Amino acid sequence: MKKITDKLYQFSIYIPPMDFTIHQYLLDTDPAILFATGTAQQAQSTLSDIKKVLGDKLLKYIFISHVESDECGGISVLKKAYPDITVICGELAARELPGYGYTGKIQMKKGGETLTDGYLKLKFVDYPSEVHLQNGILCLEENSGIFYSADIALRFGNGVGKIIKGSWSDEVNAIDAERVPNEKACEKLKEDLEAISPNLIAVGHGFCIDCR
Numbered sequence: 001m002k003k004i005t006d007k008l009y010q011f012s013i014y015i016p017p018m019d020f021t022i023h024q025y026l027l028d029t030d031p032a033i034l035f036a037t038g039t040a041q042q043a044q045s046t047l048s049d050i051k052k053v054l055g056d057k058l059l060k061y062i063f064i065s066h067v068e069s070d071e072c073g074g075i076s077v078l079k080k081a082y083p084d085i086t087v088i089c090g091e092l093a094a095r096e097l098p099g100y101g102y103t104g105k106i107q108m109k110k111g112g113e114t115l116t117d118g119y120l121k122l123k124f125v126d127y128p129s130e131v132h133l134q135n136g137i138l139c140l141e142e143n144s145g146i147f148y149s150a151d152i153a154l155r156f157g158n159g160v161g162k163i164i165k166g167s168w169s170d171e172v173n174a175i176d177a178e179r180v181p182n183e184k185a186c187e188k189l190k191e192d193l194e195a196i197s198p199n200l201i202a203v204g205h206g207f208c209i210d211c212r
């Protein structure tokens with residue numbers, strides 16, 4: 001576990017043969033939110049770190065960008081520890097999550113929608129996530145300016161605990177057919193992303209990016 005900013009904690013694994021890092025993030029605000037669960041295996045160790053940070057405070061939300069083992073594989077582990085948890089996800093993930101053993105609360109969101117609760121002011125962007133062009137979502141927390149980017153702004157290398165300097169528009173421009181093969185969907189995603197301006201990109205893979 002690494003403390004990335006004031007309230008943001010990063011949980012990671014680095015896989016040397018792939019030169020690839022997988023991250024999840026806990027935003028220790030009131031209420032607290034976890035971005036991605038990691039795989040079922042990862043979630044066990046992530047959970048003990050979350051408990052260390054939160055103490056008696058409950059984890060209220062888990063944001064799930066799209067259905068893949070790194071994003072939601074550990075959902076059952078977290079649900080067991082926090083039975084009242086609410087998952088925030090898109091329509092497709094809401095349908096698929098029972099397959100990961102999750103039958104708890106869900107708040108379904110789509111691009112343009114928001115969720116305000118205490119400190120949290122979440123804004124969602126539609127995300128045609130790669131591989132199956134599935135309809136996922138991405139999330140900006142507007143008070144902190146932290147954007148959870150899932151597989152966008154992905155870089156190879158050991159990015160554990162590391163923040164690089166970058167520009168939001170460069171990262172948006174760099175989204176290509178490899179990430180989002182459908183041309184129209186890719187253009188729409190870039191348009192939606194250009195409309196926001198995060199301070200920090202909390203990436204699912206690689207190096208966090210300071211955009212200020």
Ligand SMILES: [Fe+2]
Nearest residue numbers: 066068129151
């Ligand atoms: Fe993914």
Ligand SMILES: [Fe+2]
Nearest residue numbers: 070150151204
């Ligand atoms: Fe991913």
